[in-house]
Every structure is written in C-alpha cells, then in structure tokens.
Amino acid sequence: MQRKTLSAAGGAAALLAIGGGLLLARSSRPHGAADDAPGRTARRSRFGDYAVVGKTVTIMKPSRDELFAFWRDFTNLPAFMDNLDMVELLGDDRSRWTIRAPGGGTVSVETRIAEEKPGRIIAWRSVEGSDIDTEGRVRFSDAPGGGTEVELVIAYIPPFGRAGQAVAKLLQREPAIQARRDLRRFRMLMETGEIATSERRLETEEKA
Amino acid sequence: MRALCYHGKQDVRVDTVPDPEIVNPRDAIIQITSTAICGSDLHLYDGVIPAVAPGDVLGHEFMGRVVETGPHSTLRKGQRVVVPFVIACGACYFCGKQQFSACDNSNPVDKQEMSETLYGSPMAGLFGYSHLTGGYAGGQAEYVRVPFSDVGPVVIEDDGLDDDKVLFLSDILPTGWMAAENAEIESGDVVAVWGAGPVGLFAAQSALIMGAARVIVIDHYPHRLALAKGLGAEIVNFRETDVREALLEMSGGRGPDAVIDAVGMEAHGFSVDNMLDIAKQKVGIGADRASALKQAILAVRKGGRLSIPGVYGGMTDKFPLGALMEKGITLRTGQTHVQKYTNKLLAMIAEGKIDTTFLISHRLPLEAAAEGYANFKNHQDDYTKIVLKPGMES
Ligand SMILES: NC(=O)c1ccc[n+]([C@@H]2O[C@H](COP(=O)([O-])OP(=O)(O)OC[C@H]3O[C@@H](n4cnc5c(N)ncnc54)[C@H](O)[C@@H]3O)[C@@H](O)[C@H]2O)c1
Ligand SMILES: [Zn+2]
Ligand SMILES: [Zn+2]
Numbered sequence: 001m002q003r004k005t006l007s008a009a010g011g012a013a014a015l016l017a018i019g020g021g022l023l024l025a026r027s028s029r030p031h032g033a034a035d036d037a038p039g040r041t042a043r044r045s046r047f048g049d050y051a052v053v054g055k056t057v058t059i060m061k062p063s064r065d066e067l068f069a070f071w072r073d074f075t076n077l078p079a080f081m082d083n084l085d086m087v088e089l090l091g092d093d094r095s096r097w098t099i100r101a102p103g104g105g106t107v108s109v110e111t112r113i114a115e116e117k118p119g120r121i122i123a124w125r126s127v128e129g130s131d132i133d134t135e136g137r138v139r140f141s142d143a144p145g146g147g148t149e150v151e152l153v154i155a156y157i158p159p160f161g162r163a164g165q166a167v168a169k170l171l172q173r174e175p176a177i178q179a180r181r182d183l184r185r186f187r188m189l190m191e192t193g194e195i196a197t198s199e200r201r202l203e204t205e206e207k208a
Numbered sequence: 209m210r211a212l213c214y215h216g217k218q219d220v221r222v223d224t225v226p227d228p229e230i231v232n233p234r235d236a237i238i239q240i241t242s243t244a245i246c247g248s249d250l251h252l253y254d255g256v257i258p259a260v261a262p263g264d265v266l267g268h269e270f271m272g273r274v275v276e277t278g279p280h281s282t283l284r285k286g287q288r289v290v291v292p293f294v295i296a297c298g299a300c301y302f303c304g305k306q307q308f309s310a311c312d313n314s315n316p317v318d319k320q321e322m323s324e325t326l327y328g329s330p331m332a333g334l335f336g337y338s339h340l341t342g343g344y345a346g347g348q349a350e351y352v353r354v355p356f357s358d359v360g361p362v363v364i365e366d367d368g369l370d371d372d373k374v375l376f377l378s379d380i381l382p383t384g385w386m387a388a389e390n391a392e393i394e395s396g397d398v399v400a401v402w403g404a405g406p407v408g409l410f411a412a413q414s415a416l417i418m419g420a421a422r423v424i425v426i427d428h429y430p431h432r433l434a435l436a437k438g439l440g441a442e443i444v445n446f447r448e449t450d451v452r453e454a455l456l457e458m459s460g461g462r463g464p465d466a467v468i469d470a471v472g473m474e475a476h477g478f479s480v481d482n483m484l485d486i487a488k489q490k491v492g493i494g495a496d497r498a499s500a501l502k503q504a505i506l507a508v509r510k511g512g513r514l515s516i517p518g519v520y521g522g523m524t525d526k527f528p529l530g531a532l533m534e535k536g537i538t539l540r541t542g543q544t545h546v547q548k549y550t551n552k553l554l555a556m557i558a559e560g561k562i563d564t565t566f567l568i569s570h571r572l573p574l575e576a577a578a579e580g581y582a583n584f585k586n587h588q589d590d591y592t593k594i595v596l597k598p599g600m601e602s
Contacts, residue, residue: 195232
C-alpha cells in the first residue's frame with residue numbers, strides 16, 4: 001500500500017513531523033487557519049488522502065494522570081470502544097488491535113506508539129502492512145472549568161486492497177459518530193464506573 | 209410482572225412482561241407500592257412526544273421497597289424509597305452543578321443522538337419517557353430497575369409517613385417548587401400560574417411559601433380551581449374572564465411580577481393560533497401548542513420573570529419573541545433537578561409544612577391503569593391525580 005505521510009499531504013505550516021503524523025500538530029488545518037477552531041471541524045476536512053475525525057469530551061474524575069494511565073493500557077480500550085474486539089500487547093510499544101467489521105468479520109491492525117507524553121498525549125500509528133492505514137492521538141489537558149478535556153483524533157486512509165469490502169464498510173460506519181460514542185462511554189466508565197444502558201435484563205444486554 | 213405498556217396513540221394496556229434484573233453495579237430493583245399518572249404521561253398518551261415504542265413501560269412517579277441491590281448500590285433490601293424521575297449519575301459536570309436533569313451519563317450513548325439532533329445537546333435519562341430520554345422502563349409496573357440507585361432514591365425512614373404523603377417527591381412537588389424558584393419570587397410579588405393541574409397547584413403552594421403576596425391561578429376546571437383556592441390562591445377561569453385584563457387589574461395595572469406556565473404543549477383554548485396548532489399536532493406536523501405560554505408572555509410586567517415547568521417537545525409557531533425581548537423578560541425553564549430538592553422538601557413534609565395529599569382524587573389498582581389514563585385525559589376536572597397501587601385488590 002502506498003503510504004503518504006500526513007505532513008507531506010497536508011501542506012499546513014504548523015505540522016510536527018513526529019511518526020509521520022499530522023495529528024500531533026497542535027492546531028492542524030488543511031490550509032492556513034482562518035479561525036481558531038480545530039482543523040477537523042472545517043467544512044472540508046481532508047488532509048491529502050486522509051480522512052480525519054475527532055471529538056472532545058470533558059471528564060470530571062478521576063485525575064488527568066489516572067485517565068491517561070487507563071487509556072495507556074490499550075487492553076482497557078475494548079471496554080468502551082464499541083468496534084474494538086480485543087487488544088494484545090506485543091511488547092516494544094507495539095500492539096495488535098482486532099476490530100469488529102460489520103457482518104461478523106474482523107480486521108487486524110498492528111500499531112506502535114508514535115508519541116507519548118505522560119499524563120498528556122498518546123499517539124499511535126499503524127505499522128506497514130496493516131489492513132488499515134491509520135493514526136490516532138488522544139490528548140488530555142486541564143479543562144478551564146475543572147476536570148480534564150480528552151480529545152481523540154483519528155486519521156485514516158479509506159482502504160482498498162486485501163482487506164477489501166469489509167474494511168471499507170467498517171469505515172463508512174461514520175467514524176465521527178463512533179469516536180463520539182466511544183469517548184462518551186469512556187467518560188461514563190471513568191465518572192460513574194459503569195456504562196449506561198436501559199436494558200431491563202442482562203441477557204438482552206448481551207444480545208444487543 | 210404486570211406493567212402498563214404503550215401500544216399506540218391513546219392505547220395503553222397492562223401486560224405481562226419479564227421482570228427487571230440488576231444490569232449495572234449501581235442498580236437496585238424496587239417493588240412498586242405507589243405510582244402516579246402525570247400530566248407528562250398524557251403527552252406520551254396523546255402521541256405528541258416522539259420516539260415512544262410499542263411495549264415501552266410508562267410511569268416516572270413511583271416509590272416502593274428495595275428488593276435487590278447491585279454490588280455498588282448503597283441501598284439495603286427492605287428500605288422504602290421514593291425515586292426521582294430524572295436519572296442522574298451524581299458525578300458528571302452537570303450533576304456537580306446540581307443540574308441533575310442535564311446529567312451527561314444517564315442516557316445510553318446510542319440514544320443520546322436523537323435528542324442531540326433535535327436540541328443540540330443530548331438529554332439525560334428519564335424513567336418511562338420515550339427513547340429520546342433513554343428508553344428506560346418506567347414504574348407503572350410491579351417492579352422497576354433503578355440505575356444509579358446510590359444517588360437518586362430518597363430513603364423514607366419514618367413508616368408513619370405513608371406513600372400518599374411522600375410519593376410526589378418523585379416529580380411534581382419538586383417541579384412545582386423549582387417552578388417557583390425559577391420565577392425568583394420575592395415577598396410582595398404578584399404571581400400568576402397557568403394550569404391548576406398538579407404542577408400548577410404545587411407551584412402556587414411553593415410561591416406562597418416563598419412569600420408571594422398574591423398568587424393567581426388560571427384554568428377552566430372549577431374543581432381544580434377550587435383546589436387552588438383551598439391553598440390560598442386567587443383564581444381566574446379563562447372561559448369566563450379575559451385573562452390579561454384580569455391580571456392587569458389584579459396587579460395594580462402593571463402586570464404580574466412573575467408568571468409560571470404549568471400547562472405545557474397541549475394547552476386548551478380557542479384562540480385562532482391554538483386551533484391552528486391543534487390541527488398541526490393532529491396531522492403530525494409537530495408544532496407545540498403554546499397558547500398559555502404566549503398569554504403569559506403578554507401578561508407579565510416589563511422586566512418580569514417567566515418560569516416554564518410545562519413540557520415542550522419540539523417547535524412552536526408564532527412565538528411572541530418581540531414581547532420577550534422588548535419587555536426584558538427573564539426566562540428560566542427545564543426538566544426538574546429533582547435530586548436537588550428532595551431532602552429539603554421531605555423535611556418540610558415531615559414537619560407538616562407541606563401537604564400533598566389534597567391532590568389525590570383516585571387510588572386504583574395497577575390493573576385499572578388504562579382506564580385511569582382515559583379518565584385522567586377526558587375527565588380532568590374530577591381526576592386531579594391518580595395513584596396506582598400495584599398491591600391493591602382489583
Ligand atoms: N418540568 C418538569 O420537570 C415537569 C415535571 C412534571 C410535569 N411537567 C409538565 O407540567 C405540565 C403540567 O403537568 P400536570 O401534571 O399539572 O398536567 P395536567 O394535564 O394535569 O394539568 C394541566 C392543566 O392546565 C390547564 N390548562 C390547559 N390549557 C390552559 C390554558 N390555556 N390556560 C390555563 N390553563 C390551562 C388544564 O385545564 C389542566 O388543568 C405538563 O406539561 C407536564 O408535562 C413538567
Ligand atoms: Zn411527572
Ligand atoms: Zn450526571
């Protein structure tokens with residue numbers, strides 16, 4: 001698969017070329033910033049071949065460091081990320097993510113940590129040869145009104161090739177909605193210790 | 209168990225459905241001893257609130273005994289509790305501000321999107337009140353699952369306080385109180401309340417407790433108006449009296465200092481506007497009927513306060529925005545932050561400062577719930593408040 005780095009594709013001035021990642025830039029916009037809004041909220045948000053989605057939530061507890069630590073253990077992610085079936089740690093900052101595709105199949109992505117600032121930033125990138133060319137970053141910062149702002153940004157190249165239809169379909173499942181839902185579930189789990197459901201019974205819960 | 213289920217517009221039935229279970233660690237299961245039908249339930253019954261599905265268990269005003277607890281519940285089996293209709297986590301940004309009805313964590317993530325599209329922000333979870341607010345099964349049933357049972361439910365230690373005295377802590381008593389609080393009542397105020405239903409009556413009672421000099425309640429049902437009079441309010445029957453003229457005259461020509469819309473989206477009345485809105489609601493255009501609200505905005509004095517406890521679900525036509533702006537009216541509204549008021553109001557009930565039982569006109573077994581809905585809808589004057597008792601012989 002042809003890999004173009006985001007920074008090569010974007011052409012914006014503020015990019016930090018860490019791990020080839022545009023996401024690591026503070027306020028990345030496709031073309032010179034017209035305002036202070038995050039680049040991904042632009043009406044046209046494409047960075048070269050990459051589609052970028054991102055969402056922010058504010059989480060009141062626990063502390064920023066504890067939120068960071070929970071996220072940094074990637075095996076915790078499937079607890080609140082709906083599409084994520086399993087994460088295996090492979091050592092050496094690498095992990096294998098098994099992602100559920102619609103229709104029952106799964107897709108596997110091997111990632112490595114592209115950047116880590118304790119208590120603040122975790123960024124990951126798919127390694128060469130993964131089914132999906134993707135990059136993600138979560139940033140934790142103190143919210144002005146208390147609590148922690150957690151910002152999740154994901155970039156990906158809509159894939160072709162061997163992963164085929166399933167992946168394409170998976171990515172059409174509105175990654176922006178997925179990111180928002182995942183973040184909200186993360187907030188629920190952190191603030192309340194559980195994820196809200198209106199199911200009346202356990203079995204139906206598991207079926208759903 | 210038996211439970212009152214929605215089947216369609218003005219079609220509710222008591223069906224047998226599976227018992228609820230503990231699903232999340234902070235849950236408790238309550239066996240219902242008393243559960244009321246609310247004016248808000250009539251909005252569901254009439255099909256003017258979106259996203260109600262056949263089979264949904266209704267009911268958001270209930271109390272009972274704890275029969276099961278999840279590992280993180282702080283309740284104990286056997287405790288008597290009144291449950292707020294608002295489901296709130298107690299830990300999010302909004303709960304931290306005591307804005308419990310704005311809780312971020314009680315509406316399941318996938319259900320938040322409907323209200324987010326409609327209102328710009330996702331709503332909190334409520335019991336038995338459509339899938340916009342979570343699709344939680346309600347309490348017009350034998351049992352109910354109560355999430356976050358360590359935050360909401362009020363434990364009633366004193367068995368001498370029977371259900372009829374404390375049941376309304378679940379909704380309408382705090383709703384009336386918050387309506388008056390939102391109207392920022394000061395001593396000497398003239399306050400007008402539209403609607404002599406449970407919410408309006410409790411709002412009037414609260415306004416008087418807060419020191420209003422005159423409280424004027426507007427409705428067209430003589431019996432309901434008589435209840436208002438019994439509380440110490442003055443009354444205006446809108447079928448017999450020109451409301452705006454009367455309110456002006458009863459407030460020294462200035463208009464009331466504060467006005468409260470305790471009617472909501474299904475206002476009665478024969479103004480051209482309202483008839484048009486009724487027609488639109490019937491054909492499903494989704495316009496809220498807001499004739500009481502419009503009247504309140506015109507009646508209030510310049511610089512006055514407008515409080516809206518009445519429920520609205522969508523859009524309304526011909527809203528007097530100019531009057532709102534030009535007169536400099538302060539507007540406050542919202543679903544009630546029930547958890548903020550329960551302890552205070554429970555203490556006032558225990559001290560005998562607030563009576564709630566005057567409201568109850570009928571006590572029925574759960575099996576008679578469908579008939580209760582029809583009567584509450586069609587004979588509002590006699591049926592001021594129905595309390596269903598699942599344990600009662602039918
Ligand atoms: N904000 C909240 O959290 C909250 C909680 C509970 C109820 N509510 C809402 O409060 C409203 C009242 O509830 P309720 O249980 O008292 O309902 P209800 O239906 O028993 O009473 C409404 C009363 O308003 C009267 N009315 C209708 N049109 C009128 C008009 N144009 N002028 C004056 N009076 C008029 C009716 O005759 C009736 O007596 C409903 O909209 C309900 O959904 C809100
Ligand atoms: Zn109610
Ligand atoms: Zn909350």
